[in-house]
Amino acid sequence: MTLQEIHGELEFKHVSFRYEEHSKDVFTNLSLRVEPGKYIALIGPSGVGKTSLCSLIPRFYDVTEGELLIDGINVRDIDLQSLRKAIGIVQQDVYLFAGTVMENIRYGYLSASDEEIIAAAKHANAHEFIMSLPNGYHSEIGQRGVRLSGGQKQRLSIARVFLKNPPILILDEATSSLDNESESIVKESIEMLAKRRTTIVIAHRLSTIRNAERILVLTENGIVEQGTHDTLLKHAGTYAKLYAKQFDLQV
Numbered sequence: 001m002t003l004q005e006i007h008g009e010l011e012f013k014h015v016s017f018r019y020e021e022h023s024k025d026v027f028t029n030l031s032l033r034v035e036p037g038k039y040i041a042l043i044g045p046s047g048v049g050k051t052s053l054c055s056l057i058p059r060f061y062d063v064t065e066g067e068l069l070i071d072g073i074n075v076r077d078i079d080l081q082s083l084r085k086a087i088g089i090v091q092q093d094v095y096l097f098a099g100t101v102m103e104n105i106r107y108g109y110l111s112a113s114d115e116e117i118i119a120a121a122k123h124a125n126a127h128e129f130i131m132s133l134p135n136g137y138h139s140e141i142g143q144r145g146v147r148l149s150g151g152q153k154q155r156l157s158i159a160r161v162f163l164k165n166p167p168i169l170i171l172d173e174a175t176s177s178l179d180n181e182s183e184s185i186v187k188e189s190i191e192m193l194a195k196r197r198t199t200i201v202i203a204h205r206l207s208t209i210r211n212a213e214r215i216l217v218l219t220e221n222g223i224v225e226q227g228t229h230d231t232l233l234k235h236a237g238t239y240a241k242l243y244a245k246q247f248d249l250q251v
């Protein structure tokens with residue numbers, strides 16, 4: 001089935017997942033529903049399966065048991081190309097290839113016009129730094145081209161997703177810190193990007209978690225808590241402990 005107009009409702013129904021037949025489950029019988037346009041943060045200890053959970057949505061892997069639905073349709077029944085067109089991903093490692101800045105942004109939507117690319121770069125707070133490069137949008141990236149900072153690369157990847165304009169967004173937030181200035185620029189463009197899209201962020205930053213409409217706490221026992229930052233802090237459970245441990249210095 002080809003997806004036409006997608007609202008971006010996501011539902012995990014009793015999903016279990018393991019990488020190989022005889023390995024142990026990464027998670028078991030996990031259920032989760034995200035309404036269209038909502039902003040959800042996923043937190044939990046390292047190795048608990050946050051990235052694995054998100055990788056099921058574009059079907060990089062398939063669920064082992066249970067069902068994953070988008071707008072009520074099982075992802076296995078959706079044509080893979082149209083499924084992946086509906087999902088934007090911003091990851092820690094940005095994939096850039098040897099080519100111009102323009103070509104690298106166009107990768108998000110191959111038939112985009114130059115004007116659309118520039119508009120996407122503006123939304124991603126990337127236009128200014130691109131214009132300051134020796135050849136602007138025609139500057140070469142890569143071994144023989146300009147060297148970009150981590151924050152600049154991230155903004156190019158955000159521009160790609162603006163261009164693609166998907167209803168569903170997955171953000172695997174960088175753990176390695178960008179410098180403060182880059183971080184606040186990247187954060188601002190991500191906030192813009194997340195507007196009106198179903199967004200799941202694997203959250204490491206305090207600010208991202210605070211802004212979430214719902215925080216899910218994933219541990220080896222599955223989703224053990226969910227709620228807003230304030231309710232979870234009051235609850236004084238796993239979230240409150242993780243929060244205190246991870247963000248002690250930043251609070």
Ligand SMILES: Nc1ncnc2c1ncn2[C@@H]1O[C@H](COP(=O)(O)OP(=O)(O)OP(=O)(O)O)[C@@H](O)[C@H]1O
Nearest residue numbers: 019020026044045046047048049050051052053202
């Ligand atoms: N491609 C893979 N093949 C086999 N096992 C994998 C693969 N990717 C991840 N795992 C395992 O699955 C488990 C969950 O990993 P995952 O990366 O989803 O956790 P995470 O919560 O995102 O961790 P982190 O916060 O450190 O990124 C880990 O035990 C990991 O070793």
